[in-house]
């Protein structure tokens with residue numbers, strides 16, 4: 001683990017950038033291509049540590065996956081040809097791998113066991129274990145199987161109707177994957193819309209599903225067929241530079257080929273609402289996923305309320321939006337975001353403590369935070385708590401601090417954005 005010291009002098013951001021592939025889509029692309037019959041090529045795959053956990057999981061299940069840079073070739077032999085993993089599967093730091101793979105492992109006729117790093121081992125797994133058990137899954141583990149490590153007996157699942165108790169795309173996706181492997185029909189009724197990449201990729205890989213608003217139905221016993229896919233750029237990674245461009249002076253940047261799925265574009269809506277000069281234009285589609293360019297210029301921001309339906313649409317962007325709010329005129333209120341307490345670290349506490357440490361006025365709340373701006377930031381120490389999004393928030397904060405910012409454990413940024421510091425240098429030089 002090492003630290004990095006950044007800034008000042010404050011620099012402006014200029015030029016254009018292509019961010020790495022979307023993390024959520026990269027995980028799902030590996031899952032569907034590995035379960036497919038036939039060869040799939042995935043380009044612009046995110047090679048961050050989290051997505052590589054999903055690749056390794058399928059390698060352990062006997063799937064041949066070749067990697068060359070950000071290109072994967074997946075030689076799928078079909079669901080019946082998957083092999084039992086001889087060793088426990090390591091989900092690392094990745095909540096998406098843990099939840100989605102639980103849906104897969106519960107429905108394969110094989111024994112498997114899985115574990116995670118200390119952060120992931122604290123995150124709730126009962127949100128997938130309980131509904132999977134209703135389908136007949138046999139899953140055991142500590143604390144009534146509410147946390148990792150978990151063991152999966154691999155039983156034949158029965159299609160079931162689920163009324164979700166948490167608003168989570170990971171839970172929805174786990175149950176749709178289990179439903180695809182089950183006998184009969186599975187229906188998932190969500191509490192509200194969440195990111196819909198699983199549904200889109202199911203269609204692309206030849207799986208029939210029916211989506212009516214927040215009710216999704218899938219017939220069991222379906223076998224995906226191979227498909228080639230170029231992963232759009234990750235809007236959650238782009239978000240760091242969207243905010244950087246808006247809060248630093250004399251900046252003007254373009255971020256190219258970013259996924260602009262309407263279940264993920266809350267960062268654009270909220271920044272516009274704050275008064276940012278940001279424009280996003282769709283130029284093409286990958287399957288059903290819209291892709292486009294985002295232009296950002298230095299802006300005068302104002303405080304806003306961020307709550308309710310907006311939250312799932314920018315859940316991973318809240319740490320960087322909180323930084324933007326420290327530079328906005330007036331008060332920003334973020335609520336209905338209690339889920340932040342169950343991420344790689346408690347992101348409400350981590351954001352509040354770190355931003356306060358560098359001079360911001362932030363009041364943590366049970367389900368969000370209140371930020372009073374604008375405040376000049378003075379620099380200091382930012383503890384990433386091993387959380388990639390907190391580390392990147394600290395690095396972007398250094399652009400508006402009048403003394404250096406030191407970010408502890410900078411390596412955690414490799415989880416989702418291995419080229420982050422290169423891209424920051426590229427735009428600030």
Ligand SMILES: O=C(O)C1=C[C@@H](OP(=O)(O)O)[C@@H](O)[C@H](O)C1
Nearest residue numbers: 024096167168169170171315316
């Ligand atoms: O489905 C996904 O790919 C994700 C869903 C979100 O989690 P929840 O489903 O827990 O909200 C998000 O925070 C995570 O980074 C990725």
Ligand SMILES: C=C(OP(=O)(O)O)C(=O)O
Nearest residue numbers: 093094095096097316343
């Ligand atoms: C919460 C995140 O990821 P995961 O749940 O997959 O660990 C994230 O990337 O911000």
